[in-house]
Amino acid sequence: xxxxxxxxxxxxxxxxxxxSLVEAVPALLSGWLVARAVDDGFLADRTAEGLxxxxxxxxxxxxxxxxxxxxxxxxxxxxxxxxxxxxxxVTTGTLHRSARVGQSADTAxxxxxxxxxxxxxxSYGAVVLFVQSFVVTAVSVLLGLAALDPALLLFVVPPLAAxxxxxxxxxxxxxxxxxxxxxxxxxxxxxxxxxxxxxRDVTACGAEATVRRRAGARIDxxxxxxxALAGLTALRTAALGVGGWLPIVLILAxxxxxxxxxxxxxxxxxxxxxxxxxxxxxxxGFVQGLGGSxxxxxxxxxxxxxxxxxxxxxxxxxxAATPPPTATAQTPGGTLPRDGRVELxxxxxxxxxxxxxxxxxxxxxxxSGTHLxxxxxxxxxxxxxxxxxxxxxxxxxxxxxxxxxxxxALDLDRLSRSRVLIPQEAYxxxxxxxxxxxxxxxxxxxxxxxxxxxxxxxGALVERLGGYDAQVDPALLSxxxxxxxxxxxxxxxxxxxxxxxxxxxxxxxxxxxxxERAFAGRPATLIVCAHRISSASRADLVLVMDGPRxxxxxxxxxxxxxxxYRDLIGHWDQMATDVRR
Numbered sequence: 001x002x003x004x005x006x007x008x009x010x011x012x013x014x015x016x017x018x019x020s021l022v023e024a025v026p027a028l029l030s031g032w033l034v035a036r037a038v039d040d041g042f043l044a045d046r047t048a049e050g051l052x053x054x055x056x057x058x059x060x061x062x063x064x065x066x067x068x069x070x071x072x073x074x075x076x077x078x079x080x081x082x083x084x085x086x087x088x089x090v091t092t093g094t095l096h097r098s099a100r101v102g103q104s105a106d107t108a109x110x111x112x113x114x115x116x117x118x119x120x121x122x123s124y125g126a127v128v129l130f131v132q133s134f135v136v137t138a139v140s141v142l143l144g145l146a147a148l149d150p151a152l153l154l155f156v157v158p159p160l161a162a163x164x165x166x167x168x169x170x171x172x173x174x175x176x177x178x179x180x181x182x183x184x185x186x187x188x189x190x191x192x193x194x195x196x197x198x199x200r201d202v203t204a205c206g207a208e209a210t211v212r213r214r215a216g217a218r219i220d221x222x223x224x225x226x227x228a229l230a231g232l233t234a235l236r237t238a239a240l241g242v243g244g245w246l247p248i249v250l251i252l253a254x255x256x257x258x259x260x261x262x263x264x265x266x267x268x269x270x271x272x273x274x275x276x277x278x279x280x281x282x283x284x285g286f287v288q289g290l291g292g293s294x295x296x297x298x299x300x301x302x303x304x305x306x307x308x309x310x311x312x313x314x315x316x317x318x319x320a321a322t323p324p325p326t327a328t329a330q331t332p333g334g335t336l337p338r339d340g341r342v343e344l345x346x347x348x349x350x351x352x353x354x355x356x357x358x359x360x361x362x363x364x365x366x367x368s369g370t371h372l373x374x375x376x377x378x379x380x381x382x383x384x385x386x387x388x389x390x391x392x393x394x395x396x397x398x399x400x401x402x403x404x405x406x407x408x409a410l411d412l413d414r415l416s417r418s419r420v421l422i423p424q425e426a427y428x429x430x431x432x433x434x435x436x437x438x439x440x441x442x443x444x445x446x447x448x449x450x451x452x453x454x455x456x457x458x459g460a461l462v463e464r465l466g467g468y469d470a471q472v473d474p475a476l477l478s479x480x481x482x483x484x485x486x487x488x489x490x491x492x493x494x495x496x497x498x499x500x501x502x503x504x505x506x507x508x509x510x511x512x513x514x515x516e517r518a519f520a521g522r523p524a525t526l527i528v529c530a531h532r533i534s535s536a537s538r539a540d541l542v543l544v545m546d547g548p549r550x551x552x553x554x555x556x557x558x559x560x561x562x563x564x565y566r567d568l569i570g571h572w573d574q575m576a577t578d579v580r581r
Contacts, residue, residue, distance in 0.1 A: 012077040016128070019074055020136045022067030026060045027278035028140035033057040035148055035270030043265065071133075075125055083121040090117055090304055116182070116300045123297035130289030137282035141274045148267040148274075151258065155250040156275060160283070163243020167287055170235040171295070177229040178295040179302070184222035191218045236291045243287075244280035248272060337403020337410075337418050339368035340496035340525030342389060347398035349388055358384045359395070362550060364543070368403070368496065371526045373536040375568055376545035382529045385545065386501045389527065390421040402497060416440075420495045422503035426486035428477060434468035436485055441492035452491045455518035457511055458484040479506040487515050497525045505531040513538070533569050544568075 033053050041050020138160075145152045195202065195211055202211050251258075251271050258268055344364040350357040358381040366372055374382045387393040388400055391407040400407045402418055410418060420440065428436055437452070438444040444452075446468065453462055461484050465472060474482065483506050490498060498519050504512040509532060516538060519526045530536045537555050544551040544558060544565050551562050558565040 012074065016071055016074040016078060017132065017136075019067050019071040020132050023064050023071050023133065024136040024140045025067065026057075026064040027137045027274075027282070028144055029060045030057060030277055031141075031144045031270035031272075031274035032147055033060065033270075034273045035264070035266035037266070038269050039264050039266030071129070075129060078128060079121060079125040082124050083117060086117045086120055086301075086304060116304055120297055120300045120304065123293040123300065126289050126293035127297055130285045130293070134282045134286035137278055141279045141282075144274050144278075145271055148270050149258075149263045151261060151263060152251070152267070152271045155254055156247040156271070156279070159246040159250065160243045160279070163239045163241075163246070163283070166242060167236065167239035167291065170232060170239070171291070174229065174232045174235075174291060174295050175298050177225065177232060178298070180225040181222070181229055182300055184218070184225045187218045188215075188222055191215050233291075236287050240284055240287050244275075244283045247275045247279070251275065336414055337405045337496060339403045340370075340523075341368045341401075341403050342366040342370075342497065342525055342527070343401040344389070345399045345401070347388060347395045347400060349384060349393060349395045349397075357396075359388065362398070364550075364552065366525055366527075366541070368525055369523055371520050371528075371538070371540045372543060373528050373530045373539035373541070374543045374545060375530045375536050375565070377564075377568070380545040382545055383501050385543075386421065386499050386527065386529055389497075390419055390499050391415050392421070417493070418495060419497040419499060420490045420493060421499045422486050422490045422501065424502040424505055425479075426482040426503065428472060428474040428482045428485050430474060431472060432469050433462065433465055433472050433485070436472055437468070437488050438492065440489055444492050448492060449488075452488045452518075455514075455521075456484060456487045456491060457514040457518075458488050461485070480508075480511075483507060484511075484515075487518075491518055491522070495524060498522070498527070500526070500528045502529045502531045504535075509534055 033056055037050040037053035037057075041047065041053055142153065142157070145156060191214060195215065202208060251268065255268055259265070342364070343366075344362050347359055347362045347364075348357050349359045362385075374385060376382050384393065388395055389402075389407070391400070391410065394408055402410070407415065429439075434449070437449055441448075449468060453459055461481055462468070472485075477485075483503060487500075487503060490500075490503075500516075500519070504515050507515065512532065513534060516526075516528065516535060520538070528535050528539065530539075530542075536542045539555070541552060542555055542558055542565070544562055546564055551558060551565070553561065559569070
């Protein structure tokens with residue numbers, strides 16, 4: 001991912017490097033200017049000339065300060081897109097895992113999104129800044145030392161290389177301990193999230209001591225991991241001492257030999273300036289940045305990438321935005337389904353490998369334009385069947401066809417154009433009413449909207465809200481009003497299949513009948529998870545679900561042959577009587 005960022009943000013990195021070179025001007029010139037000030041100025045009794053050289057050094061420092069400011073500003077152009085990529089990656093991976101059949105919700109994803117992404121963002125910015133600054137400064141210092149006297153490099157390069165080698169060798173162990181800290185933090189977040197979601201059950205069962213013990217164990221593990229990581233900071237200090245401070249000691253100790261070899265006092269003082277004012281601060285930033293922020297970046301980013309992989313074991317791969325290679329062979333001519341014909345061939349589906357299937361060996365064939373009502377007791381699998389037909393879920397066994405095309409062979413775009421699914425809780429977004437109504441059919445004109453609104457019976461709602469261009473606040477709408485908006489939205493696109501999963505449950509019976517007749521009048525297949533018996537009586541066919549057992553027939557046939565259907569009608573009639581009372 002870091003390599004990808006370097007490729008896609010090349011222009012920003014070039015600008016950042018350019019300003020880093022400006023920032024390194026003092027590191028390149030400081031020692032040489034000090035040497036000139038001493039040798040050509042003060043030691044030669046030319047004080048004014050010496051002050052002039054120091055004045056140039058002050059100007060170089062000002063130029064470097066300007067470069068530092070600009071480099072810091074350029075850093076945002078590199079770091080913020082990296083953060084956006086991480087947020088997208090974490091959110092996508094968390095949603096894939098949470099929606100995966102047979103898997104519990106990914107509660108640790110909260111820690112990755114709210115904590116680890118920000119840690120990675122801050123660490124990435126620090127690493128880029130410190131590493132680039134160190135490289136540019138170190139090269140500038142070594143060039144400056146070579147310009148003063150190549151012999152000075154003997155006192156700087158070996159200890160610098162030794163310090164870097166010591167630090168890099170310790171980095172692997174530090175990374176392992178840093179990873180332990182990250183995993184411990186995730187474990188705490190997951191434990192706390194689980195406890196927070198079940199506080200009432202914990203209290204009711206008297207399990208406070210057990211929960212306290214488990215949470216305490218997670219916290220103790222995190223503290224132990226943090227202490228182990230802190231124990232390795234001594235290696236960073238040693239690396240900094242060898243690479244940053246030892247050259248100063250060696251130059252001072254070797255000064256007599258250098259003088260005898262013809263190195264001037266100004267050159268020696270300039271070398272000390274290079275090391276003390278340039279190399280040592282840059283090395284300190286590099287060691288602390290890479291040893292702190294770099295480790296956080298390495299471990300946190302690795303954890304994010306590992307946890308965000310939607311193709312982990314047991315995961316169903318997401319639908320491709322473009323047709324997969326096999327889709328062309330399965331989809332005749334690579335076209336959309338020919339019509340709204342729905343066929344299920346031996347479909348079996350369960351929410352976990354060890355769970356009883358919700359749908360078992362189901363065969364179903366609906367001609368295009370059929371109006372089917374699906375009924376059954378709560379938990380019988382009505383919504384599951386709807387999701388299977390809509391392609392939201394994939395069967396473990398069998399196949400679902402739409403218009404002669406396997407649903408699993410349709411890419412996301414074709415699937416979206418082939419069917420419309422409206423769930424029980426309708427989605428309404430903040431925006432204009434027009435944007436909400438035309439969301440699935442952006443090309444819809446005002447006359448198109450008028451016709452759909454009239455057909456659904458939502459005219460009074462549109463008038464109350466202030467017309468199509470009025471702003472809509474979903475929180476101010478009732479559940480029934482949100483369902484009316486969703487129904488108009490579903491009526492507009494020319495999809496050959498419409499699925500209403502109790503999408504009219506918050507409407508009164510008269511409004512429900514108007515909406516269902518509007519959809520039944522279209523040349524499309526209509527599948528309704530019935531909320532009332534009236535929905536079943538209006539349908540061409542009724543599918544009665546009772547777990548894996550299903551019965552298909554007309555309303556009259558099922559009244560005569562299906563005891564469960566008669567019981568459901570009796571239950572609905574009793575509910576209607578109670579409501580009237």
